[in-house]
Every structure is written in structure tokens, then in C-alpha cells.
Amino acid sequence: MEYIPNILFAILLIVGVGYFAKNVKKLTRNIKLGKDVDRSDNKSERWKNMAMIALGQSKMVKRPIAGFLHIIVYVGFIIINLEVLEIIIDGLFGTHRVFTKVLPDSVYGFLIGSFEILAVLVLITVIIFWLRRNVIKLKRFLSAEMKGWPKSDGNIILYFEVVLMTLFLVMNATDAEFQAMGSGNIISKHIAGLFGSGEHLHIIERAAWWLHIAGILVFLNYLYYSKHLHILLAFPNTWYANLKPKGQFVNDASVTKEVKLMMDPNADPFAAPAEGEDEGEPEKFGASDVQDLNWVQLMNSYTCTECGRCTSECPANLTGKKLSPRKIMMDTRDRLEEVGKNIDANNGTFVDDGKSLLNDYITTEELWACTSCNACVEACPVNIDPLSIIMEMRKYLVMEQSAAPTELNVMMGNIENNGAPWPYNQMDRLNWKDEN
Incomplete structure (x- = not known):
């Protein structure tokens, strides 16, 4: 009978971590549905980006208030959960605060005292975040794409953090042995009196202990369904981010080949492929x-935090256009999830569902509203690149469907016929020099 709690804890831990591992496998599968791209160059710069942006939060603090508050939650939540290691050991082996046996009281007290202070700071910060979303109602949290589940998800995460921090403090406040140490109970000693004294304290402490670890495991598995997946993906996302100068677009190899043929006066565009060279069927241009x-x-789509900094900086959005870079990322993630569920339902094979990211999720009006200024890329705190997706979908519209807006078709026709975007004869291109 004395081992039943340990067995139950082991089962809880295995189920929680196992379900999380299953979701990570599904997440990895979905990401690998994308085309291959090599982002292994300049490793030193990539490690620096990850350290500064994902770990150091350097882009978050460009908006000082939100950045400072986010750092409190980020640091507090990560450091406080270091005590999960002690909980796991205690749960599996039936010990109680095992680190008090291996660490000096002063060291253990310093650690737990720091955790308690951080827990209070996290509680205060989370309440401020809740007020910003639900009372002050900042404009970037009120966009059309933030209604329904995205709004609920943002609040659910805040409630999770409030509950977990509260349980941590209650667990400490009702632990008679810990309070008797008189070290580390910087905050909990002030609330211990709320629970009185007697045998019921042990019941409250055990209940808070179990709920705390169960809550952490539930939170861990909730991440897959939440925008807070960025807690895990921000690190690889910043490492694999594009290091090329903003505004430098990737040249399509097949298009580059055609341009070179056009520029080479000795090239024969109708020549048969060289021996051993099989051109095969041309690849699809762009993305639909x-x-x-x-x-x-x-x-990138899974890493999106839905913070809205990209949309709040987007000049097209600010002038009333329908484009929202945040929505581009959310739509991409939603469609990817739909494709993943399709694969799961059809024994690992995708069955055409008659839908696509283009038109069913993202409209051409949104795509052509983009000025390609890179403001969204610069603003993102975790180096997400909505512009690259927009440009791939534009490429599909132009090169696969010939569906560019009239103004662009006129310009491209002028370039083809006149060698310039303007509608005049090539012989008149230098007339401007005679005007002075």
C-alpha cells in the first residue's frame, strides 16, 4: 500500500510525457511536409541569433513595457519549474524535498526563496497581461483573426500560469517541515497563517503538490494546441532563420536558367538536352x-506567438487593407493542421480534400496588398518571415495562373516589349537627357 502513490505518480508521468512525445512526433511530421531547404550555413551567426533572440529576448524589449513583463514571465516560469526535478524524484521514490538532504539549508533556502519571489512577480505580470487583453483591450488583440479560439487560448494560458504559481506558493505555505526550516519561505510564511494549523495542513500540501505536477503535465501537452508552442520552437526557429539581407529574394533556378539563355546570344533555346541530362517535368512555380x-x-507557422507586432507594423494593414501578417501565419498553421489530420485519417497518406491555402484560407486581395517592405519580418520577436510565404503565393499566381493585377500585367508587358516599365518605344528611352 505504501508504494501506491509512487506507482500512480509513475503512471501519471509516463502518460503525460508519452502523450507529449506523440504530439512532438506529429508536429515533426507536419513540418517535414514542406520542401527541403538548406539552412546550415554560418553556424556561428545562427548560434548567436538563438542566444540573443530566443534566449536573450533581445527583440522583445524593443517594446520596453511588454518586453520587460514578458521576461519576468519567461524567466520566472522556466526557473520555478526547475523544482519539478525535485518533485519527480520525490514522486518516484517516496521522498520529501529530497534536495534538502543533499544541499545545505542556506543554498536550498536561497533557491526556493528566489522561486517564491519569482512566483509572485509572475502572478502580478500575468494579471497585467490579462488586463491588457480584456480590460484595456489593446488594438492588436482585437483584430478579426483574434476572435474565438485565439482569444480564448491567450486567456487560458494566463489562467494556467496563475493556477500553477498559486499552487506552488500554497504547497510551500502548508508544508510544516519546510516552514520549520525558516529558510526560503520568504513569501509563503506570510500566507501560511491563512491555512491555520493541524493535520489538515498535510492534506492541503499533498493536494497542492499533486495538482501542481499534474497541472505542469497538462500544460506541457496543451502547448501543441496553443500559440505557446513557441516556448519550444523559438529556439530552432531563430537558429534556422534566413540570414540573407532583408529584401534579397531567392532566385528560382529554372527561371535563372531561362534568363541566362535569353542573355546569351549564342544559346539555342530549342536545343535538345545534353546527353545524360534529363530536364523532366518542370517544378511548380510558387505555392498554392x-x-x-x-x-x-x-x-514559422507553428512558432507564431500571435502577438500581433507584425500586423501593428504593417503599412498595408495600417492603411485599412485586409492584409495581416499575423493572419498569414495563423492561416498557414491552420491549413497545415488540417492537412495533418487528413493524413492521420487516411493511414499516412494525404487525400485531396479540394481545399488549398490559397483562396480557402488566404485571399489574393491579402497577398497583393503587401508592399514587401519587410516591416513584419523586422518586428517579429522570434524571426518569423511572413513575407516569404506571401511572395511564394504571389509567384504561383503570376507564373502558374497568370493572375497578377492589371497594373502589374501592364508593367510586365512594358518590360517585355520596351525594356522598361513605362509605355514608350525603346528608341525614346534616352530622350530625357535632351530635356536640359
Whole structure:
């Protein structure tokens, strides 16, 4: 009978971690549906980006208030959960605060005292975040794409953090042995009196202990369904981010080949392929669905924090256009999830569902509203690149469907016929020099 709690704890831990591992496998599968792209160059710069942006939160603090509050939650939540290691050991082996046996009281007290202070700071910060979303109602949290589940998800995470921090403090406040130490109970000693004294304290402490670890495991598995998946993906996302100068677009190899043929006066565009060279069927230009994007772009969609900084900086959005870079990422993630569920339902094979990212999720009006200024890319605190997805879908519209807006078709026709975007004869191109 004395081992039943340990067995129950082991089962809880195995189920929680096992379900999380299953979701990670599904997440990895979905990301790998994207095309391959090599982002292994300049490793030193990539490690630096990850350290500064994902770990150091350097882009978050560009908006000082939100950045400072986020750092409190980020640091507090991560450091406080270091005590999960002690809980796991205690749960599996039936010990109680095992680290008090291996660490000096002063060291253990310093650690737990720091955790308690951070827990209070996290509680205060989370309440401020809740007020910003639900009372002050900041404009970037009120966009059309933030209604329904995205709004609920943002609040659910805040409630999770309030509950977990509260349980941590209650667990400490009702632990008679810990309170008797008189070290580390910086905050909990002030609330211990609320629970009185007697045998019931042990029941409350055990209940808070079990609920705390269960809550952490539930939170861990909730991440897959939440925008807070960025807690895990921000690190690889910043490492694999595009290091090329903003505004430098990737040249399509097949298009580059055609241009070189056009520029070479000795080239024969009708010549047969060289021996051993099989051109095969030309690849699809651009992207109309998630499988046409590369895997980094798909990882970007899962990493999106839905903070709205990209949309709040977007000049097209600010002038009333329908484009929202945040919505582009959310739509890409939603479509990718739909494709993943399709694969799960059809024994690992995708069955055409008659839908696509283009039109069913993202409209051409949104795509053509983009000015390609890179403001969204610069604003993102975790180096997400909505512009690359927009440009891939534009490429599909132009090169596969010839569906560019009239103004662009006129310009491209002028370039083809006149060698310039303007509608005049090539012989008149230098007339401007005679005007002075």
C-alpha cells in the first residue's frame, strides 16, 4: 500500500510525457511536409541569433513595457519549474524535498526563496497581461483573426500560469517541515497563517503538490494546441532563420536558367538536352498549398506567438487593407493542421480534400496588398518571415495562373516589349537627357 502513490505518480508521468512525445512526433511530421531547404550555413551567426533572440529576448524589449513583463514571465516560469526535478524524484521514490538532504539549508533556502519571489512577480505580470487583453483591450488583440479560439487560448494560458504559481506558493505555505526550516519561505510564511494549523495542513500540501505536477503535465501537452508552442520552437526557429539581407529574394533556378539563355546570344533555346541530362517535368512555380512551402516556413507557422507586432507594423494593414501578417501565419498553421489530420485519417497518406491555402484560407486581395517592405519580418520577436510565404503565393499566381493585377500585367508587358516599365518605344528611352 505504501508504494501506491509512487506507482500512480509513475503512471501519471509516463502518460503525460508519452502523450507529449506523440504530439512532438506529429508536429515533426507536419513540418517535414514542406520542401527541403538548406539552412546550415554560418553556424556561428545562427548560434548567436538563438542566444540573443530566443534566449536573450533581445527583440522583445524593443517594446520596453511588454518586453520587460514578458521576461519576468519567461524567466520566472522556466526557473520555478526547475523544482519539478525535485518533485519527480520525490514522486518516484517516496521522498520529501529530497534536495534538502543533499544541499545545505542556506543554498536550498536561497533557491526556493528566489522561486517564491519569482512566483509572485509572475502572478502580478500575468494579471497585467490579462488586463491588457480584456480590460484595456489593446488594438492588436482585437483584430478579426483574434476572435474565438485565439482569444480564448491567450486567456487560458494566463489562467494556467496563475493556477500553477498559486499552487506552488500554497504547497510551500502548508508544508510544516519546510516552514520549520525558516529558510526560503520568504513569501509563503506570510500566507501560511491563512491555512491555520493541524493535520489538515498535510492534506492541503499533498493536494497542492499533486495538482501542481499534474497541472505542469497538462500544460506541457496543451502547448501543441496553443500559440505557446513557441516556448519550444523559438529556439530552432531563430537558429534556422534566413540570414540573407532583408529584401534579397531567392532566385528560382529554372527561371535563372531561362534568363541566362535569353542573355546569351549564342544559346539555342530549342536545343535538345545534353546527353545524360534529363530536364523532366518542370517544378511548380510558387505555392498554392502548405506542401509547396519549405519546412522552415511551416515551422514559422507553428512558432507564431500571435502577438500581433507584425500586423501593428504593417503599412498595408495600417492603411485599412485586409492584409495581416499575423493572419498569414495563423492561416498557414491552420491549413497545415488540417492537412495533418487528413493524413492521420487516411493511414499516412494525404487525400485531396479540394481545399488549398490559397483562396480557402488566404485571399489574393491579402497577398497583393503587401508592399514587401519587410516591416513584419523586422518586428517579429522570434524571426518569423511572413513575407516569404506571401511572395511564394504571389509567384504561383503570376507564373502558374497568370493572375497578377492589371497594373502589374501592364508593367510586365512594358518590360517585355520596351525594356522598361513605362509605355514608350525603346528608341525614346534616352530622350530625357535632351530635356536640359
